[in-house]
Amino acid sequence: MTQAYNFSAGPAMLPREVLHKIQSELLEYQNSKASVMEISHRGVDFMEAAEKSEQDFRELLSIPENYKVLFLQGGASAQFSMVPINLLRGGFKASYANTGHWSVKAIAEAKRYCEVNVCTDSTENNFTNIDDFQNWDIDEDASYLHYTPNETIAGLEFDYVPEVSMPIAADMSSTILSRPIDVSKFGVIYAGAQKNIGPSGLTIVIVREDLIGEVVKHQPKLFDYSTQAHNDSMFNTPATFPWYAAGRVFEWVKDKGGLNAMQTINKAKAESLYRAIDSSDFYSNPVSSRYRSWMNVPFLIADEKLNITFLERSKEAGLLALKGHRSVGGMRASIYNAMPQEGVDALINFMNDFEKDFG
């Protein structure tokens, strides 16, 4: 079998080296004489793995001391509720940027807890552009501002962090670890693991300590960040296997040179793919060039009747999961950290050949 490259948006490709490492220790985890899936989360072997995982994650992102890192379940979708539950802190209003599908979901959930001020809205341009920040209408009474730094479906990504007076909550599910960020600019950062961290089932939350402890009344105790923080994310049984596997991914990222190295590689990958799309009349990407995502690259074929053939042939060529989201159509290549430049090059070569045959 030739090497396949998996362009799935999530659960997504994991680094080969990490899968081999996990395979090699799957039946017997270190000295435990059991699989990592079979041991107690409170035993010394798992506790060590969990702590090392957090330590490496903190190091990669240079997370300041006054932030807690939580290893939770429920996906980014559970955070759509946990953010208002924890960040309203007696307030009754929150500001949300609406820049895509995941913003829409976050807003719908927040509306169950408070009044939502949509401070900018990209609906009219079909989530292909972001209005200049000076035009945003942020309500100063809002307890926090929520935004989605990378919209996974339309492939729309911020190239800056908004400057506001209230804490920022950011859904970084599909962009975390793709480049360095300044964590101190955020109140809460959250990410489902299955894009750029590890297997699904784990959600990582980074939260500034002073923001936790005051929650909306009558909410599940499990949804209170302080419950999770005071119990080291072990108030109940955590997702042990993905937590361990994420730790192996963090080691891999560190080995590769950390987030500066990831940034260089990811920028080059994205630029090469957008260049290929832009240099042809056969393929197109509708996103405003400033806000094009490094991680998710949707593209359309001029004649959409060719979509099925493109997907069949690309799959035969070992280029997997290129079908675009149904709301956008066409194709989408998700090129997270685990996707090497060679995978992107293989896709570009395939696209060129396909254009020669059908263009």
Ligand SMILES: *Cc1c(COP(=O)(O)O)cnc(C)c1O
């Ligand atoms: C995938 C994704 C989600 C949904 O994550 P779940 O873990 O399925 O809840 C939310 N936000 C963004 C930006 C995503 O990419």
